[in-house]
Amino acid sequence: MRQVQNFIDGQFTGSASGRRFDKISPVDGTTIASVSEAGAAEVDAAVQAARAALHGDWGNLTTDQRADLLHGVANEITRRFDDFVAAEMADTGQPHHVMTHAFIPRGAANFKVFADVVKNVATESFVMPTPDGAGAVNYAIRRPKGVVAVISPWNAPFLLMTWKVGPALACGNTVVVKPSEETPLTTALLGEVMNAVGVPKGVFNVIHGFGPGSAGELLTRHKGVNAITFTGETGTGTAIMKAAAEGIRDVSFELGGKNAGIVFADADFDKAVDGIFRSAFLNTGQVCLGTERVYVERPLFERFVAALKARVEGVSFGRPETKGTDYGPLISAEHRKKVLSYYRKAVEEGATVVTGGGTPEVAAELAGGHWVQPTIWTGLPESAAVIREEIFGPCCHIAPFDTEAEVVTLANATDYGLSTTIWTTNLARAHRLSAAIEVGIVWVNSWFLRDLRTAFGGSKQSGIGREGGVHSLEFYTETANVCIKL
Numbered sequence: 001m002r003q004v005q006n007f008i009d010g011q012f013t014g015s016a017s018g019r020r021f022d023k024i025s026p027v028d029g030t031t032i033a034s035v036s037e038a039g040a041a042e043v044d045a046a047v048q049a050a051r052a053a054l055h056g057d058w059g060n061l062t063t064d065q066r067a068d069l070l071h072g073v074a075n076e077i078t079r080r081f082d083d084f085v086a087a088e089m090a091d092t093g094q095p096h097h098v099m100t101h102a103f104i105p106r107g108a109a110n111f112k113v114f115a116d117v118v119k120n121v122a123t124e125s126f127v128m129p130t131p132d133g134a135g136a137v138n139y140a141i142r143r144p145k146g147v148v149a150v151i152s153p154w155n156a157p158f159l160l161m162t163w164k165v166g167p168a169l170a171c172g173n174t175v176v177v178k179p180s181e182e183t184p185l186t187t188a189l190l191g192e193v194m195n196a197v198g199v200p201k202g203v204f205n206v207i208h209g210f211g212p213g214s215a216g217e218l219l220t221r222h223k224g225v226n227a228i229t230f231t232g233e234t235g236t237g238t239a240i241m242k243a244a245a246e247g248i249r250d251v252s253f254e255l256g257g258k259n260a261g262i263v264f265a266d267a268d269f270d271k272a273v274d275g276i277f278r279s280a281f282l283n284t285g286q287v288c289l290g291t292e293r294v295y296v297e298r299p300l301f302e303r304f305v306a307a308l309k310a311r312v313e314g315v316s317f318g319r320p321e322t323k324g325t326d327y328g329p330l331i332s333a334e335h336r337k338k339v340l341s342y343y344r345k346a347v348e349e350g351a352t353v354v355t356g357g358g359t360p361e362v363a364a365e366l367a368g369g370h371w372v373q374p375t376i377w378t379g380l381p382e383s384a385a386v387i388r389e390e391i392f393g394p395c396c397h398i399a400p401f402d403t404e405a406e407v408v409t410l411a412n413a414t415d416y417g418l419s420t421t422i423w424t425t426n427l428a429r430a431h432r433l434s435a436a437i438e439v440g441i442v443w444v445n446s447w448f449l450r451d452l453r454t455a456f457g458g459s460k461q462s463g464i465g466r467e468g469g470v471h472s473l474e475f476y477t478e479t480a481n482v483c484i485k486l
């Protein structure tokens with residue numbers, strides 16, 4: 001049985017309490033690892049180690065030396081690519097191609113891009129006149145914020161954790177990471193990489209456990225934490241923001257979504273079907289940027305529903321490492337129960353179930369896994385629960401629309417504001433809609449294309465702040481202005 005330990009001050013360690021929890025395979029329900037649950041002693045040791053590193057070897061490095069180390073981390077991740085793929089497949093049950101083409105390559109990229117941003121982005125300066133005519137010069141300096149708590153979710157664990165750790169370390173901070181209890185493996189593996197590359201001890205720390213009353217809450221309430229970056233459910237964000245208020249700690253939140261996919265009759269039909277299929281069903285629908293509300297211009301509606309149904313019914317379930325598997329399980333029995341409750345609710349509210357709606361036939365050896373059918377609904381009113389609430393599963397509702405104004409109103413009728421995907425060959429219309437839909441991220445004739453230099457984050461209940469490129473510097477550093485009289 002794989003033993004997963006906390007990683008504190010460069011050492012893998014258990015916990016004073018000896019408490020451990022099981023990591024269950026989403027694929028077949030077997031126990032695949034035993035994980036140490038960090039308590040108050042371990043959380044405090046991790047924060048103290050991070051603090052010491054700030055004032056030790058790490059804090060004494062130049063920006064270029066730090067950037068070189070982070071490029072070394074990226075290179076070591078690449079060298080151990082297969083280890084990270086295997087660990088993340090074990091953690092999530094998601095197919096091999098999802099790991100190799102989408103999620104794991106971003107681990108190295110998230111370190112590389114910010115190592116380069118901190119070296120190449122200028123800080124501002126202004127020369128001002130003064131009454132004596134000699135003038136004064138102002139220039140900005142950036143300092144690390146200090147010890148940053150990183151709390152990450154289970155749906156793309158390595159991508160999402162390194163999306164925060166990369167810029168935090170590039171800016172000179174140190175981190176204490178609390179990965180999701182559902183997916184501890186790749187974050188633990190990154191500790192091995194940090195040691196192998198020679199990142200000073202205490203810079204990168206990992207504590208495992210749960211949220212309320214466990215490592216997550218202990219970390220966010222720890223007075224030695226200077227800032228908190230969190231990705232997860234909106235409700236959890238509320239709890240963490242309350243904890244951050246004690247001691248006035250800055251937060252960066254990437255939260256839930258209920259994203260609209262909009263398909264106009266003039267869209268490239270095959271690309272739109274493929275794009276909506278990916279955005280609704282990739283990672284078994286467990287993608288915050290994914291589409292759960294699809295709106296199709298009426299002349300195309302019937303044809304589009306039939307085409308998406310055919311795509312969905314062609315997926316193959318199976319073990320992630322099995323060649324040809326293109327569809328995995330949900331992360332946990334609890335999440336499966338939640339998604340199936342929405343499947344029932346949709347029928348109670350009068351949905352037409354175009355396909356799916358239940359549990360698929362899988363091989364007997366997989367029967368203990370957290371499998372659900374990919375599902376498409378039509379015929380519901382916009383007030384229906386599956387159209388209002390984030391399900392975070394492989395399902396979407398498709399509704400027809402007639403005018404641009406109508407579909408903008410439909411898309412914006414949500415408390416969330418994360419992302420949208422628009423399919424049309426009329427680019428004037430694409431620009432108009434991109435400005436009108438109240439989200440942080442708009443994709444036109446594409447989905448999940450990511451330039452890591454761009455602003456990334458959600459509006460309304462989907463988040464606070466933007467990360468990406470220079471936007472990450474705004475959160476992971478404190479900017480000071482120096483004014484010198486000439």
Ligand SMILES: NC(=O)c1ccc[n+]([C@@H]2O[C@H](COP(=O)([O-])OP(=O)(O)OC[C@H]3O[C@@H](n4cnc5c(N)ncnc54)[C@H](O)[C@@H]3O)[C@@H](O)[C@H]2O)c1
Nearest residue numbers: 153154179180210211216217232233236239254255256288
């Ligand atoms: N906006 C984005 O970029 C983005 C990306 C991925 C996932 N998400 C969202 O994340 C959710 C799915 O992930 P999840 O189920 O892991 O989210 P979650 O909120 O249940 O948990 C996320 C992390 O927070 C920890 N946590 C929970 N309660 C806590 C507390 N009170 N104090 C401190 N830590 C606490 C958990 O242990 C976990 O590590 C979905 O809502 C999805 O939309 C958003």
Ligand SMILES: O=C/C=C/C=C(\O)C(=O)O
Nearest residue numbers: 155163286287288289450
């Ligand atoms: O499930 C949500 C995926 C979020 C993706 C990112 O945060 C990213 O691409 O940086």
